[in-house]
Amino acid sequence: MMSDSFDVDAPLILAVAPTGGRKTKTDHPAIPVTIEECARTAAACREAGAAMIHLHVRDADLRHSLDAVTYKDAIAAVERETGGDMIIQMTTEALGIYRPEEQMAAVREVRPEAVSVAIRELCPAEESVVPFGDFLRWLAQEGIAPQFILYSPEECESFADLCRRGVVPYERPFVLFVLGRYKPGQNSVPADLLPFIQASGERMLDWAICAFGPREGACALTAAALGGHARVGFENNIYLADGTVAPDNAALVRQIVDAARLLGRAPADAGRARDHLGRP
Numbered sequence: 001m002m003s004d005s006f007d008v009d010a011p012l013i014l015a016v017a018p019t020g021g022r023k024t025k026t027d028h029p030a031i032p033v034t035i036e037e038c039a040r041t042a043a044a045c046r047e048a049g050a051a052m053i054h055l056h057v058r059d060a061d062l063r064h065s066l067d068a069v070t071y072k073d074a075i076a077a078v079e080r081e082t083g084g085d086m087i088i089q090m091t092t093e094a095l096g097i098y099r100p101e102e103q104m105a106a107v108r109e110v111r112p113e114a115v116s117v118a119i120r121e122l123c124p125a126e127e128s129v130v131p132f133g134d135f136l137r138w139l140a141q142e143g144i145a146p147q148f149i150l151y152s153p154e155e156c157e158s159f160a161d162l163c164r165r166g167v168v169p170y171e172r173p174f175v176l177f178v179l180g181r182y183k184p185g186q187n188s189v190p191a192d193l194l195p196f197i198q199a200s201g202e203r204m205l206d207w208a209i210c211a212f213g214p215r216e217g218a219c220a221l222t223a224a225a226l227g228g229h230a231r232v233g234f235e236n237n238i239y240l241a242d243g244t245v246a247p248d249n250a251a252l253v254r255q256i257v258d259a260a261r262l263l264g265r266a267p268a269d270a271g272r273a274r275d276h277l278g279r280p
Contacts, residue, residue, distance in 0.1 A: 011268030011276060012260050013229040014220075015052035015087075016045040017210065018249040020235030021064030021095045028238050030248045033062050035070070039077035041249050042086055045233075048250040049257035049267035052087040053078060054116060054231060064095045066102065068109035075112060085270045089114040089147065094121050100128065104135045111142060116176065118149040119159055123167075133167040140169050145277060147208070148175045153199035160203060174277055175205055176231065179219055180212040187213035190222040197226070206277060214239035220256050224265045232256060 018041045019032050032041040035057070042053045057074045059065040075088050090112040092103040100122050107115050123132040139146050148168070150156050159175070162168050179192035188211035200207070208229035211219035216237040220230035232252045240246045241255060257267050268276065 010227065010265070011272045012224050012265035013052065013208065013268050013273045013276065014050045014253055014256060015054050015089065015208065015229070015231040015233075016042075016050040016249055016253055017054040017056075017231050017233035017235035018042070018045065019056050019058075019233075021056050021058075021091075021093055023234060024062065028234055028245070031234055032249075033058050035074045035077050038074060039081040042078045042088075043081040044248065044250040045253050046082050046086045046270075048253040050086070050253045051268045051270045051273035052089055052114070052231075054089045054091060054233070054235070056091050056093070056235070064093070064097060066092070066098055066106040068106055071106070071110045071112070075110070087114050087145075087270050087273055088112060089116055089145075091116050092122065093118065100124075100131070104131070107135075107144070108138070112144060114145040114147065115139070116147045116149055118151070119155055119162075120151060123162065129162070129165075129167055132162075133169075136167065137169055145174065146170075148173055149178060150175055150196070151178045151181075153195040156196055156199035160200075163203070172206055172278075175207045177207060177209045179209055180236075187215060188219050189215050190219050193219065193222055193226075210236055212236045214241060214243050216252070217241040217255055217259070221259055221263070224256075224260045225263050230256060 023031050025031050032038045055074060057065050057070045071090060078088050090110055092107060092115060094103060123129060148159060150159055177196040179188040180186045193209060208231055209219055209223045210231040216232055220232055223230050233249050238245055246252050
């Protein structure tokens with residue numbers, strides 16, 4: 001996969017995941033939890049070099065939500081603050097609250113530009129394959145760009161099987177390798193990427209990583225060096241590479257941009273990212 005997909009001139013697509021569905025301002029005072037805070041954070045991260053925002057929204061009690069009206073309002077706010085110069089990726093994350101049919105229904109109502117979908121949540125068993133395939137075909141028809149979240153090398157193999165069976169209707173799907181788990185004390189390291197690469201073999205993929213803890217930046221740069229892309233941000237990590245607490249999400253983006261230039265990977269803006277991923 002590396003030899004086929006690596007291009008020294010390919011732009012580096014950086015996504016920011018600024019809030020997630022779990023953290024609050026007790027975790028960091030700059031965690032954006034309101035629509036307005038998320039929109040301002042998106043603009044700051046775009047200026048720092050992020051082409052995409054992985055957007056979560058909260059309900060009135062600041063809990064994780066997939067409410068379509070809230071999502072539409074949040075997307076409109078981000079578009080206003082960024083001038084439309086950022087890919088806005090909706091999440092379908094269940095967080096123990098939503099069933100697969102509710103997750104997919106939310107996307108159908110919101111109709112975002114992009115969406116992340118976890119294979120383990122939306123296609124956990126054989127009986128899930130047909131509705132999941134129907135959903136993916138609808139995404140393709142609507143021009144909504146999915147990113148497939150894979151939490152383990154075993155999930156890479158399951159995803160490959162779905163591709164072989166024609167359930168995934170994309171020649172070059174965009175995937176996210178999650179290097180670690182949401183648990184206290186989780187600290188990802190660059191070597192965590194290797195089993196995912198091995199499991200993916202020579203299949204043609206566009207891939208990115210997200211990681212946990214202060215080596216998030218090292219993991220992102222390892223991905224960049226191997227031709228991949230990266231997602232960083234307070235959802236998974238609040239620390240800079242030197243172990244100090246980052247002042248905001250933009251600082252996590254900026255340190256990757258600065259270091260990635262040494263690898264010859266200039267950050268993509270939203271336009272180049274859309275072109276690379278085959279988006280209009």
